[in-house]
Amino acid sequence: MHIRELATGLQFPEGPVAMDDGSVLLVEIARGTLTRVRHDGLVQVVADLGGGPNGAAMGPDGAVYVCNNGGFRWHTEADGCHRPVGQADDYSGGRIERVNLATGRAERLYDTADGGALCGPNDIVFDAQGGFYFTDLGKTRERDMDRGGVFYGHGDGSGAHAVARPVMTPNGIALSPDGRTLYYAETEGAQLWAFDITAPGRVRKDGWPSPHGGRMLCASPGGHYQRFDSMATDALGNLCVATLLHGGITIVAPDGSSCEHVPLPDRYTTNICFGGRDMRTAYITLSGSGRLIAIDDWPTPGLRLNFQA
Secondary structure (H helix, E strand, O other): OOEEEEEOOOOOEEEEEEOOOOOEEEEEOOOOEEEEEOOOOOEEEEEEOOOOEEEEEEOOOOOEEEEEOOOEEEEEOOOOOEEEEEEOOOOOOOEEEEEOOOOOOEEEEEOEEOOEEOOOEEEEEEOOOOEEEEEEOOOEOOOOEOOEEEEEEEOOOOOEEEEEEEEOOEEEEEEOOOOOEEEEEEOOOOEEEEEEEEEOOEEEOOOOOOOOOOEEEEEOOOOOOOEEEEEEEEOOOOEEEEEEOOOEEEEEOOOOOOEEEEEOOOOEEEEEEEEOOOOOEEEEEEOOOOEEEEEOOOOOOEOOOOOOO
């Protein structure tokens, strides 16, 4: 695979969104911005959101919906790897924000769900009906950590509710090509989970011993010191999961029967999206080194997202 470097010097990029004009929208978590990387490599700030903008997706109204985790503390390793290490001292609370691309104006859509505060919203995916599923990973502190959840929100701001909880460190979230299966990636255990969708925002749940009703597809493929981050689905329904510490993309079959690893030169490989005319260009955030890269010859076309622009 040939890697093209599109941008450097980004401050922990995440949440890439491929646009039809060849640009890529992404968030810079450490900078607190929604940012556009143009096809010529020019980097432009679209909106200054503060906190910790994390995942992003295009909505049916042409706005970008952003999961904001409220902010991290940061540490730089001896080799230059920049990484989050816990809840920010100036943590501003978790929320879902909607950004008007034309004006850069942001509005807070949700900061609660089911009457409880959102702690660390992480990733987001829209269904064909215009609602969205999102994960709340929670926040980690010196002596304790939150248990998170998987949620569903209406794009018009009329309400959000829990789909599954409590959930340990839910991160990436994705839908199957037919929209009937919801997947999420668990960071700490490097586990991939699935739910059958019965109606928008509603899922069928398994009983005990499942901790939340989901079914596990795989757990820590490739051994120890591995964590899962965000992900995207390809046209065949495979899950392409950004993998921390091992550094790369883990490709998991939709039934969990097989997996393979595509190594990349950053142990904080955090997210992937697909674009281009044939959907075979993979845009990947290498966050520890602050880079956005593209791979033009991805083996399987990516799944075009609902409302992808």
